Amino acid sequence: MKLLLSLILVGSLSFGAELLGQDLSAGRVAIIGFTGGINEDVLNGLDPRKIDDVPYTSEEKDLQGRVDKRLTKLFLDGAYELLQKQLEEKGIQLEPLTVSDKVATLNESGYPNPLIPKSVIKKKNDDYADYFLNINIVCSKPILGGLSGFKPVARMRIVLFDGSGQKIKTINEEVKGANSVRSTDFDEEWTRPVERFNRMDWYSVSLLEERLRPIVDAVVAQSVDQL
Numbered sequence: 695m696k697l698l699l700s701l702i703l704v705g706s707l708s709f710g711a712e713l714l715g716q717d718l719s720a721g722r723v724a725i726i727g728f729t730g731g732i733n734e735d736v737l738n739g740l741d742p743r744k745i746d747d748v749p750y751t752s753e754e755k756d757l758q759g760r761v762d763k764r765l766t767k768l769f770l771d772g773a774y775e776l777l778q779k780q781l782e783e784k785g786i787q788l789e790p791l792t793v794s795d796k797v798a799t800l801n802e803s804g805y806p807n808p809l810i811p812k813s814v815i816k817k818k819n820d821d822y823a824d825y826f827l828n829i830n831i832v833c834s835k836p837i838l839g840g841l842s843g844f845k846p847v848a849r850m851r852i853v854l855f856d857g858s859g860q861k862i863k864t865i866n867e868e869v870k871g872a873n874s875v876r877s878t879d880f881d882e883e884w885t886r887p888v889e890r891f892n893r894m895d896w897y898s899v900s901l902l903e904e905r906l907r908p909i910v911d912a913v914v915a916q917s918v919d920q921l
Contacts, residue, residue: 721824
């Protein structure tokens with residue numbers, strides 16, 4: 695009986711180690727979901743105006759909508775580039791997004807966004823990849839933080855599936871910014887008086903994405919290290 699229990703225990707430990715220690719470099723790895731962006735609380739924390747506030751005109755609302763979409767794409771493009779770099783350092787090559795497009799519909803930013811990844815994978819079986827990654831990455835404003843600025847937080851969640859849709863593991867990582875972000879940080883040197891962050895101004899929002907990139911890079915590195 696002791697021998698039988700020992701064999702069962704060893705077998706269970708071996709299976710668990712295999713499950714948690716998948717060698718992704720030996721298989722095809724595709725993205726089943728890649729979503730995220732800079733949360734509204736960050737934008738509102740720097741520019742507290744609301745889209746429904748007066749004196750917003752229909753043209754201004756349209757402009758802000760287009761700027762927000764461009765910002766989301768800029769953010770996701772940068773995060774995806776960082777992801778590819780970190781995975782390559784571990785010997786993991788991502789399948790091109792054309793493969794993702796065969797498994798899940800790409801959104802307007804050019805990345806897959808399935809509602810139920812497991813069902814999508816099971817339907818496609820393992821025709822396109824041996825492993826699938828469903829990833830969400832966002833930058834948000836902490837609860838504490840006021841007029842003097844706030845330290846942004848980057849969060850990343852990776853859910854790893856095998857080719858049959860079986861969830862292997864979930865990774866959640868968080869990185870807090872070392873420096874505060876303030877509305878006056880986005881002033882152009884030649885302007886007088888000092889300008890503040892304007893979420894309808896492309897210079898402001900693109901500079902914000904650049905300011906957030908170090909914590910995005912850090913959270914991507916931490917997350918990939920757990921794969």
